[in-house]
Structures are given as structure tokens and as C-alpha cells.
Amino acid sequence: MNAPNASGWKPEMVADDGSVQPMTVSGDKGLQLEEPLIFELNRAGQTGVDIDAPKRGPVAGLSKFLRKAPAALPGLTEPEVVRHYTRLSRQNYAIDLGPFPLGSCTMKHNPRLNEKVARMPGFADIHPLQPKHTVAGAFEAIAELSDWLIGLTGMAAVALSPKAGAHGELCGLLCIRAAIEAKGEKRHIVLVPESAHGTNPATAAFAGFRVESIPATEDGRVDMAALISRLGPDVAGVMITNPNTCGLFERDLKKISDAVHASGGYVYCDGANFNAIVGKVRPGDLGVDAMHINLHKTFSTPHGGGGPGSGPVVLSEALAPFAPLPFVQREADGRVHLVEEEEIASTGHAQSFGRMAAFHGQMGMFTRALTYILSHGNDGLRQVSEDAVLNANYILRALEDVLEAPFAKAGPCMHEALFSDAGLASGFSTLDIAKGLIDEGFHPMTVYFPLVVHGAMLIEPTETESRMGLDRFIASMRSLAERARAGDERLKTAPHFTPRRRLDETLAARKPVLVWKGDAA
């Protein structure tokens, strides 16, 4: 491996007589362009940056530490770099290209004003350890975001340092653990619905808890009776998602919270689906003690091909004292300051469970999210969740006659519509529909999650899809559903029109090749 296009495959054309002929010499097909690795571009030992020569050599003592040879990495000139990465970018689907209906990911439009604001030198070019009075505006922006997150959720405080959603989950659970230890109690169990996202039990395990699973009822909600009957002095609390991973509102959450609190436990809410209820429901009103918010979901900060994220955690009065460092605090006179290790005793944060990461949090995501929030305002954010829920219901009703929707008869969904693979022809699966959807020009929906529905397809359009865009998507989905029910064999080899066909993931796992080795001796 590691040879470009080792098979020598080039685009081919089937002639009228059925013979197959190569179409181009380059291997490119019009605007569909192949691109080798940077290591294959003959730039080993070169550099594409103009750097002034130093005036002198290194200090004497450095000589025994010096590298023997530069790292074996190529340096490309600007034209080569621009071309390389531009060509690569064109092999990606993105929100900017079309609908990205991934359930529970909230792939909404990423406003460009966010990018402009984040790049203002006063935000982008400041060091976290500058004297605090030289970055007062940064602390004010953080405090303003905090006020919004607290107001929208009806909670008491927010911890801003977690770097992503899973990191926020960990923060919430560590607050719970700290609170329990502060009471001198020992509670080792956390209850997690079986429909939960994988990060939930993984996080609970890392926070030192044992996970017990609570089943779902036939109407797709967590079984409240089973949950409440399991509560006891060994249960630290429950991790619940609301709306849940089936796209349904957990009607009994307040009752569950009351029962959990009565038994001395805490309620962690996974806020991944906050887009369904922002501006309409406050998790604080439902008894939640901690909830992480994915700024890269509900608040439009870009997904960037996998990150960076940001996972601030809103906290109840009960858990606020345990929030991790550092903390931005607003004084009575309105001034804002940063509470670091030095200040914890004097500012009433002595019970903080400690520091979760270096510096102060994902400032670049704070400025983007605040820009988005200020743009929408309290009325706009309410409209966001209403449109998100309306769009999802529109899809649900438009597809429920061709795909089985396990909970559609019982009532509306929230911001995402859930279908199963019931009714597909024998040998046909959700995966085939997903790959077929790629040929139709869309990114597939979330597939095979939640685990509680067989062959699950979870579709979240978000509020930034137009009606016309939804209709186009629905038309493609109807066609694919019908083809899968009829057993159209061409689905099995989809996608056909993409830069790469289905990739051999088994080979990648059996014989991992994780770095380029083309220059190995």
C-alpha cells in the first residue's frame, strides 16, 4: 500500500458494444479531481515559507540537544498548498452544500458573522495569561454568554471550561461525585437509559461509577417505574437525554427528577438535543442538576470536520459550588473577573473539584456562539426550536407511509424523526438506503442509532432547511425507501457517483496503516 492508485484504476466508459475503455489519462473526471498525498509531491527537503536567516548560531549549551536532521516532512509553496487543499476540500460533503440530516448532531447553517467576530484581533490575538485588565473585554464576552446560557436553561450557574460535549458530560458527573463526597456519602451507581449515546456510559465509567441500564417503554421513553424502583442510597443519579435519542420528549422528567432528589441523587441531562426546546422549555424547570450544551450543535459553531467543540455545563444551585476552574464571575457592581486557583478560597469556590484543562476554555467558540445568540435574540431562539420541530414533523408525516416510524402513531416527534428498517426487502438494510442517499446528493441521516430501534434512521433537518429543500430531500427518501422495499440490487453497490466507492473497512482494521511509509528504506 501507500502507492498512489496502486490498482491503476482510471475512469472508464462503457461503449455501445459493451467494451470498457479508459476515459482519461489523468484519472480525473471533469471537476472530480484526484489528489495525491503531500508526501508524493516531490517537495521533500524543501520549504514554502520565506524565513529570514538568524544572525548567529545557537547558544553553546544547546549543541548537545540539536536534531541530527530535520524532520522528514515536505514543504510546499503557496500555489501548491492552495491547490492541494482546495482539491481535497472538493471531496467533502458539507452543510454549505446541502442538507445534513444527522439526528442528534444539529447540523444547522454556520453563520459567517461568527467567523468574522472570532477573528477580530481583540479576540483572536490575545494570550490567556495576559494581565487581566488588558483583556477585560474578553471576560465581559464570556460573562455575557454565561448570562444567556443560564437564562435560556433556567439554571443557577455555568461551567465554561469543558472542551467538548463528552468533556462536559465528565464535568457534570464529576460535580455530582464531588457533591456526594462532600456529604460524606458513597454512591457508586449511575442509571443510564439503554437508548443513550455511547459517551454517556463511557463518561460515567471514567468518573468512577458503575452503569446500570434502564430499559425503554413501548412508547420510546425511559421506563420511569423501573428507574424509580432502582433508586436507593447507592445510586448517585441518572443520566438522561431530553428530548431523548428517539426524538421524543421525556414527559415524566420532572417526576423522575423529584424522585431522584428525594432519594439523595442528582439528575444529569445530556443537552445534545437542546435545539428542540431552546426558548420553549427550560431544563432547570424540570429539575435538572447539570446539563452540557454542545455549542457546535444548538449554537451553530462549525463542526470543522470533527471538531473543535465546546461543552459548557449549566448547573443547579446544588451543584454550582463544585464547578471546575477557572470560572468567570460577575460582581454586584457588574465588573467581571476570572477566578483561578489563587482566588478559589476568597470567592466561595473552595469546593471546586479542580481544573479540567489548561487555560480558560474554548474562547473561539464562545465568541461565535455569543454572536449567534445575539443575532437571534430570545425571540429568534424560540423560533429556532419551533421551526426545527416543525421541519422534523413535516418529514415524519411525509415518509411514514413508506418507512416504518415506530412512534409516529402515538404523537408528534420533536426535532428529529425516527424510522426503522421494517418492511425492507430481505437482504436490504438501512445501510443501503444511506449509501443510496449519497448518490442522490445528500449526506445520510444517522444510522443504527439509537440501538433500541432495529436498523434505526434518525433524521434531524434543523431549522435552517427551507421548505423546498425539505421537499427535495423527501422525494429522494421516498424513492430510496421504495427501491429498498422492492429489492433494487443497484442499492447494494451504492454509492456510484462519489470520488470513492464503498471502502474496505475490514482491511483498514485488520492491517492498520496510519502513517505514510512511502520513503521507508
Added chain:
Amino acid sequence: MTRYFTKEHEWIQVDGDTATVGITDFAQESLGDITFVELPEAGRAVTAGEAVAVVESVKAASDVYAPLAGTIAEGNAALDAEPELVNTAAETDGWLFKLTLTDAAALGDLLDEAAYKAYIAEL
């Protein structure tokens, strides 16, 4: 030499007090392409029902349980380079580990071939 089975889809071939354990053809079929097998270390003492190995495919990781109490004698070293043996030869060359039994009497609790076949027919 007799072959026993469990409801967790393991087969056990017993020779004296050594048991060779693997997963059944039914199991490998439902797991899909096997990409990696995590085997227990020789010398480890295990109890019946304890998770001792993991069989991985691209999208899943399945625990394999010790059918009986004993000490691990060896893991199948061939699986390191060729995990696909578990797919192609699950009930022969694709064995997972050998166990020195400490409680051979417990073999009586396991299924025989007919019982296992009946069990999977119902699934």
C-alpha cells in the same frame, strides 16, 4: 474427545483436563468480518462466566466468556496475524484459547451438540 457448547455461542473441546475454546460458526457469521481478537494471558486464573477475550469486527466488540473455571494455558497466536481464521475456520483452526480445567465436573452443565443446534434454531 467430546465437544460441548454454551448459549453464548462458544464451543469447548475437552481432552483430559485441557479445554480448547472457540466461538461457533453461528457466532462468527453474525459478527461479520473479524478484525482483531484480544486474548487472555497464559497463567491467568479465570472463573466460569468471566469475560476473558474480545472478538472485534469493524463496528462491534463482543466479549467471550470462560465456560468453566480454570487457568489459561495459551491463546491462539495465529490469530494475531490472521484474525480472519475465526471467520473461515471458527470451529477448527480459529480456536481462541486453551484452558486447564479446575472443575471438570461442571462440564455436565454445558450443552451438547444437539442441544446447541436446537437452541440456535429458535433464535
Added chain:
Amino acid sequence: MRYLPLTPADRTAMLASVGAGTIDDLFADVPADALLSGPVEGLAPHASEMAVERHMARLAGKNLSAGAAPFFLGAGAYKHHIPASVDHLIQRGEFLTAYTPYQPEIAQGTLQVLFEFQTQVARLFGVDVANASMYDGSTACWEAIAMAGRVTRRKKAVLSGGLHPHYVGTAETMAKFTGDVIEARSPVLSAQPDDAEVIAAIDDQTGAVVVQYPDILGRIPDLAAIAAAAHAKGALLVVVVTEPVALGLIEAPGHLGADIVVGEGQSLGVGLNFGGPYLGLFGASEKFLRQMPGRLCGETVDAEGKRGFVLTLSTREQHIRREKATSNICTNAGLCALAFSIHMSLLGGEGLRQLAAVNHDRARQTAERLAQIPGVTVLNDVFVNEFTVVLPADAREAVRSLADKGVLGGVALGRLYPQDKALHAGLLVTATECTTDDDIETLALTLADVLKKGA
């Protein structure tokens, strides 16, 4: 509203088509006393793009940016010149608004970038393999400690006093909950790093020995000696690199015996950003591959035999292993990894060497100029682009006074170690290729002035 495509007519028609009278019919499952009757009170209504931009610009305008003053801060976050093409390329919508590459057929752009990134990090660090990035250097450092614990089955980690205190704090916090034992120590204002103390502390309970390179005071530990001592006791050496530009000049940790190398990639491509988002780098020896946390991108072929890339070895991760995963991490630092990779692609190994040489040269000039000031001593014999000076009194005062005069003169050790009075006279000073002769002269003159007044 400019981000909401549904029109009032759309909403009316769509409500009718789903059989709902009002939008609240779709919120029927929400208990009546929990459903808000109007927008959340006490928060402002929507605003135009112009108004929001003006508001945020006013907040940004209250901050003194690094480019607007002589700037000498480091301590884990560094100001370097980022070539103009980097920011343009990462803002292409196909990179900016793409998702995690779970559908590889339409994500080969992201995946090929990750493969190139992994190769760059592995070669920079001198190790076999690297992952597709983690949140930042401090969490990567903790993950390395946890990984070393899994590999060696030992719970104790010996931390050098030269490790960034925020990284130490993060590890100590996490260890409280996992039961790992963190044996940390404070740095001492000495020209020598604490190699001897670290070596003496390694025993057969030690799983991880953690050393920063260069260290928090800019000194350079002898990694080969520490590696030998660690391996002799069956422990793994974890090396932490907070300034990857330094590796343009000094030997790669993997070539000196490090088993796991982690770091902060912010210096290349990412920018200061007031502390985040940053970029966790994570590399290790191939024999530990299955214990590595984080996403991994691997090469494969597609149905037509063409080379392609996919996320692989996912069975280590949370979405498959759930409680038994190597980490709960889901998101990586995607766009920051792309920015690092583009910057690194422009530099190449040769450019990184030249860049590091210039950084060192500016730092050397700064150190020599500061040494001329009465009352100021340069602690380090050896450094790359960051070193420590010792002032006559608590450096926090000097830093504040310098800032009042428009000079961002470095990081006072008292800011990082508020409880440790023995360190309070220390000031961390960093110079990079961005540092001009004027900057150095201004710093020197202003510092001399500030110290005279304080005397």
C-alpha cells in the same frame, strides 16, 4: 430573520400538512407548566448583523492584542506568524462545515488531511503512530498518563517539576476520580532541569514518567537518561511538548526513548485565541496502538481498488465500547488539526528547522539584552525560544506595570504558582520570529524603568 428560511406562509401550510393547529400542538408532550408562553424574559430580542458586529467589536476593542504591543508571553501558548493562505483554506465551506468523516465516500477530503496530519505529527515527534488529535495539550497529557497506566497496569505517575502547572492540575483533578496516584513536584529556580530528582523518584510502582520538553522554565531535560531510568523499572516515558516549533531545533523525543509523546499544536496554524480552541497532539510507539485514545485514520482501498482513507480501530472508542472504551472522547480538534497540517505543509521539516533557528536567535538576543539590566538575571544556560529571568521582587508587579505602559512583557511565575513564594521573582519570557529589534529594546528600557521605580 436572516438564518431562518421558513416563511410565515410555509409555516401555516406545513402545520396544516402535519395535522397541527398551532405549533404548540407539536409540543404536546411538554407538561403545561414547563412550556414557556413566550420568549425567555430578561434576554434581548434579535439584532441585525450590523448591530451584533458593532457590539462584539466594542468588546474586542477593550482588549490589548499581541500584535498591537511588544509581546513576550509563552507558558504553553505561543504567537507565531501564520501564513495568510492557512486561514483562507480552513474557511472553505467544505472544510469548515463538514462533519466527522463517518461516511468516508463523501469525506475523503477530511480523511486524507487526517492521514497527512497523523504522519506529520508522528515524524515531528519521532514516533510510529499519531492519532487524529485531541482537545488540547493538557487533556492529551492526562490521556497519556491514563494510557501508560493501562499498558503497565500500574497506577502511579511521576511528574517532573518542569511540567506546566495547568497540565499538572488537570492530571491531579482527573486522578482524584480514577484512583491514579500523581506524584508531582514544584519547579526550582535553577539553571538545571530536575532530571535527577525525577530519576530518583521512579520505582517499580511507576507506570508513567512525565517530562516536559522544553520545560516550563525553558530548560531542556536529558530525555535519553530519563528514558533509560524509566525503562529499567518497567515504566513508560511520556514526553510533553508545549512548543512544537522547538522540535525544529532539538531532537525528537521519540528518537530519545520516549514511549508516548503528547503536545500542544497551537503554535502552528491555530493562533492564541485566548486559550482555546487548541490542538492536542498524541503519538506513541506502535506496540501500544490498541491502547491509544482518540480517532485514528487509516489507509485502505475502495471497491474499485483505488486508495482511500477511513476512520479505523473504532472498537477502542466510546461509541462501540461504551464503558470499556480507552477514553470517553468523541470530538477531536478537526479544524485546528487542518490548520496545523496546512502550516506544517508550507514549512516542511526544513522550514521548521529555519523557523526554530530564528526563534532561538530572537530569544538569545532578548536574553542578552535583558541581562544587561541591573537586578535582572537570566536563569537558563540553555533554551530554545523561552527562558526565565529572575527579578529583584515579585514579577507580577513588574508585569502589571509593563502592561500599563503598553508592553506585554511575559508571564510572571506568581500567576502560575500563586502559593509558591520561592518562584515569585521569576518571569517567563518568550521571543519568536514575530519579535522585532524594537520590541526587544522597548521591553528592556521599560523593564529597567519599572524596576528602578520599584526599588
